[in-house]
Amino acid sequence: xxxxxxxxxxxxxxxxxxxxxxxxxxxxxxxxxxxxxxxxxxxxxxxxxxxxxxxxxxxxxxxxxxxxxxxxxxxxxxxxxxxxxxxxxxxxxxxxxxxxxxxxxxxxxxxxxxxxxxxxxxxxxxxxxxxxxxxxxxxxxxxxxxxxxxxxxxxxxxxxxxxxxxxxxxxxxxxxxxxxxxxxxxxxxxxxxxxxxxxxxxxxxxxxxxxxxxxxxxxxxxxxxxxxxxxxxxxxxxxxxxxxxxxxxxxxxxxxxxxxxxxxxxxxxxxxxxxxxxxxxxxxxxxxxxxxxxxxxxx
Amino acid sequence: xxxxxxxxxxxxxxxxxxxxxxxxxxxxxxxxxxxxxxxxxxxxxxxxxxxxxxxxxxxxxxxxxxxxxxxxxxxxxxxxxxxxxxxxxxxxxxxxxxxxxxxxxxxxxxxxxxxxxxxxxxxxxxxxxxxxxxxxxxxxxxxxxxxxxxxxxxxxxxxxxxxxxxxxxxxxxxxxxxxxxxxxxxxxxxxxxxxxxxxxxxxxxxxxxxxxxxxxxxxxxxxxxxxxxxxxxxxxxxxxxxxxxxxxxxxxxxxxxxxxxxxxxxxxxxxxxxxxxxxxxxxxxxxxxxxxxxxxxxx
Amino acid sequence: xxxxxxxxxxxxxxxxxxxxxxxxxxxxxxxxxxxxxxxxxxxxxxxxxxxxxxxxxxxxxxxxxxxxxxxxxxxxxxxxxxxxxxxxxxxxxxxxxxxxxxxxxxxxxxxxxxxxxxxxxxxxxxxxxxxxxxxxxxxxxxxxxxxxxxxxxxxxxxxxxxxxxxxxxxxxxxxxxxxxxxxxxxxxxxxxxxxxxxxxxxxxxxxxxxxxxxxxxxxxxxxxxxxxxxxxxxxxxxxxxxxxxxxxxxxxxxxxxxxxxxxxxxxxxxxxxxxxxxxxxxxxxxxxxxxxxxxxxxx
Numbered sequence: 001x002x003x004x005x006x007x008x009x010x011x012x013x014x015x016x017x018x019x020x021x022x023x024x025x026x027x028x029x030x031x032x033x034x035x036x037x038x039x040x041x042x043x044x045x046x047x048x049x050x051x052x053x054x055x056x057x058x059x060x061x062x063x064x065x066x067x068x069x070x071x072x073x074x075x076x077x078x079x080x081x082x083x084x085x086x087x088x089x090x091x092x093x094x095x096x097x098x099x100x101x102x103x104x105x106x107x108x109x110x111x112x113x114x115x116x117x118x119x120x121x122x123x124x125x126x127x128x129x130x131x132x133x134x135x136x137x138x139x140x141x142x143x144x145x146x147x148x149x150x151x152x153x154x155x156x157x158x159x160x161x162x163x164x165x166x167x168x169x170x171x172x173x174x175x176x177x178x179x180x181x182x183x184x185x186x187x188x189x190x191x192x193x194x195x196x197x198x199x200x201x202x203x204x205x206x207x208x209x210x211x212x213x214x215x216x217x218x219x220x221x222x223x224x225x226x227x228x229x230x231x232x233x234x235x236x237x238x239x240x241x242x243x244x245x246x247x248x249x250x251x252x253x254x255x256x257x258x259x260x261x262x263x264x265x266x267x268x269x270x271x272x273x274x275x276x277x278x279x280x281x282x283x284x285x286x287x288x289x290x291x292x293x294x295x296x297x298x299x
Numbered sequence: 300x301x302x303x304x305x306x307x308x309x310x311x312x313x314x315x316x317x318x319x320x321x322x323x324x325x326x327x328x329x330x331x332x333x334x335x336x337x338x339x340x341x342x343x344x345x346x347x348x349x350x351x352x353x354x355x356x357x358x359x360x361x362x363x364x365x366x367x368x369x370x371x372x373x374x375x376x377x378x379x380x381x382x383x384x385x386x387x388x389x390x391x392x393x394x395x396x397x398x399x400x401x402x403x404x405x406x407x408x409x410x411x412x413x414x415x416x417x418x419x420x421x422x423x424x425x426x427x428x429x430x431x432x433x434x435x436x437x438x439x440x441x442x443x444x445x446x447x448x449x450x451x452x453x454x455x456x457x458x459x460x461x462x463x464x465x466x467x468x469x470x471x472x473x474x475x476x477x478x479x480x481x482x483x484x485x486x487x488x489x490x491x492x493x494x495x496x497x498x499x500x501x502x503x504x505x506x507x508x509x510x511x512x513x514x515x516x517x518x519x520x521x522x523x524x525x526x527x528x529x530x531x532x533x534x535x536x537x538x539x540x541x542x543x544x545x546x547x548x549x550x551x552x553x554x555x556x557x558x559x560x561x562x563x564x565x566x567x568x569x570x571x572x573x574x575x576x577x578x579x580x581x582x583x584x585x586x587x588x589x590x591x592x593x594x595x596x597x598x
Numbered sequence: 599x600x601x602x603x604x605x606x607x608x609x610x611x612x613x614x615x616x617x618x619x620x621x622x623x624x625x626x627x628x629x630x631x632x633x634x635x636x637x638x639x640x641x642x643x644x645x646x647x648x649x650x651x652x653x654x655x656x657x658x659x660x661x662x663x664x665x666x667x668x669x670x671x672x673x674x675x676x677x678x679x680x681x682x683x684x685x686x687x688x689x690x691x692x693x694x695x696x697x698x699x700x701x702x703x704x705x706x707x708x709x710x711x712x713x714x715x716x717x718x719x720x721x722x723x724x725x726x727x728x729x730x731x732x733x734x735x736x737x738x739x740x741x742x743x744x745x746x747x748x749x750x751x752x753x754x755x756x757x758x759x760x761x762x763x764x765x766x767x768x769x770x771x772x773x774x775x776x777x778x779x780x781x782x783x784x785x786x787x788x789x790x791x792x793x794x795x796x797x798x799x800x801x802x803x804x805x806x807x808x809x810x811x812x813x814x815x816x817x818x819x820x821x822x823x824x825x826x827x828x829x830x831x832x833x834x835x836x837x838x839x840x841x842x843x844x845x846x847x848x849x850x851x852x853x854x855x856x857x858x859x860x861x862x863x864x865x866x867x868x869x870x871x872x873x874x875x876x877x878x879x880x881x882x883x884x885x886x887x888x889x890x891x892x893x894x895x896x897x
Binding site: 029046047050051053054057058062063067259260261262267278281282284285 | 632634636660662663664665675676677679680683684685687688689
């Protein structure tokens, strides 16, 4: 299941369900009694794994699985197809993270239980996108008529690509794409935006555009992504969100980040009420609860 | 607890219990409420560990433990005896996998909770045998009057030895032992069969004997087990089950495999209804549920 | 939460609660239904982790977390502050073990859920102390008017320092501190005892003082702690508890050890009813149950 396999209505249905879970958690506390999720993490990702596990536990279900490939049979040369056919004997639903692109897709072809892609090679990561949409809708009250800034590494960050694609399905979104030249969004993203007539601008410095934004989605710029040291030194501070830049922003802008954060958001910013990246973590749990419920077809 | 410590009647009692769990899973969904299993895996074995964990969860119990020795106190030099005396404070039953032969046995001597051997050095693996017996009985309707072929590495595969020993206790079983010369069953197995007057033949090529079989139990032949490269090249295809060989077999033969499978069964075979190795995984869970119930003396 | 942050009354309240849990476990079996503990073990400690997990499960709650830093986001450079702000979205309480001194303290500053220090650099380990106090009170019927011997490495063992500090708050405790010269308690501990006028003697050989003791707390003396090989050879046997030394001791002395034990207590001693280190493990679970209940403010 990948969110973009879902129609806009289905995504909105999931967000509505997440809203209801947030409003009435007790009503969902036993929805998955007796159900099990298998968390198959062929590469470690504590945050994502714990989010799925918390989601299932808060629905009354239970958890089994592994946190890294070292402790899995993959090391014995087993195929993904065989692994999932074994795991489906043990669990009702599965969340899989795998370094190989398309691994969760392959698993789902052989599986008679739902397989959620919890990240694969190149960081396709659909539940992150669902999380981002839920967070925006909860905090801005809508997903429309918003100016959304995405800042940092827009070339390699699949989180960013998924979010842009998802947002193009909502009305009146404007994008501000903030990155160094060498880390601009790939052409195919730019083509989508142009074809759909979705307004966007590209900028090199966050401080020059931050005042326009309703949503600022931060990602990390890794030094090794720069072509030369000079550019890195000249630009690095533009991709670090700090209080002086926050001063320039709207009073109701929200700052998101997929985490983990290293230094691209100064910890001073954490105290600002516009810093919403930890709320985003909480919404991620609710988004996953909604997805689990839907995929298990629990009423 | 090792199955061969059990009488034939006790094993049959476990298989009957497993049948009843399969027929009425809801009746067992809370049998172990409030009970805990500790899965102590000093070496990783995801499949076996998850099977025990799923078994306990489906009985209403819960799970704690470790998936590899790295995260255990064994690295601090603690003895098995001390480990189990600690663990018995935390759990009601324990499944232990350990690289050292006899480790689970030692643990059981010091333990006041049941210790299930989930595999030890040389791959003694009693719950696999229970799984195999349950699978044969479920799919053939009986454990008697069957021609059972065992194919591959019959020398080092303890799974195979345990299964042969277990089957000798049932009436009218005939064995066809298919392996290269250097990987024939050990003498002590051949002596048991001769002493008990149990018919068996040995063969070098699967394709020459497959037509006789009611049950085909496949295992892997590792290249490094062969004495010389010539033999390996000459024989390797005889130990790979593929559709041409399946064409020669009975319409109601069943194919089993302890898994993980590498290439010794062609994935084409998976689609054949006689391929039962994934069903075997499911029966493994039920066999373990029965064993847990019996050892905890839950009514 | 560190026990010494607690008043004497609060500690006694915890011990009373643990007593009641031991007396009426069923009354507590659902106190934490729907609650979750996160066990964040940045360095492995199976015994401690399983103790917390068993404690939460016996209260009806559930568990998530990680057993070693390899499978955590820490490897991606995330700060403790960020980790705990993520984890508090997933769990109601957290037990953290970390190689860095003060890590749990830092986490608690950023957390809106209780953070239990499950050991940090230098082995501050407050729930061990709570365990030790509960064990003494259960087995001696009181924490007063006791001669407590601590034997082994008294210099580096924080478990020992914590226990001494905790015991100074109870009336009429006398200490016998048994260690080689180079592993005597640090000056600050000796100063506390002198300032509080608490009687203590220091000894170099266990066999010379064991007859005085009501409680003997053993710890390991590591060879590499000795300044020279001669001293090690001359003294090592004095720090190994064996049956000849037990013969010299009171009939109602109790022997404790924080475990894991390597060879500092001869396994022959295990059979002596005065050997209480495995009971201590069990009391550790109950101490943690009491602490979890108190911190979650569950009635």
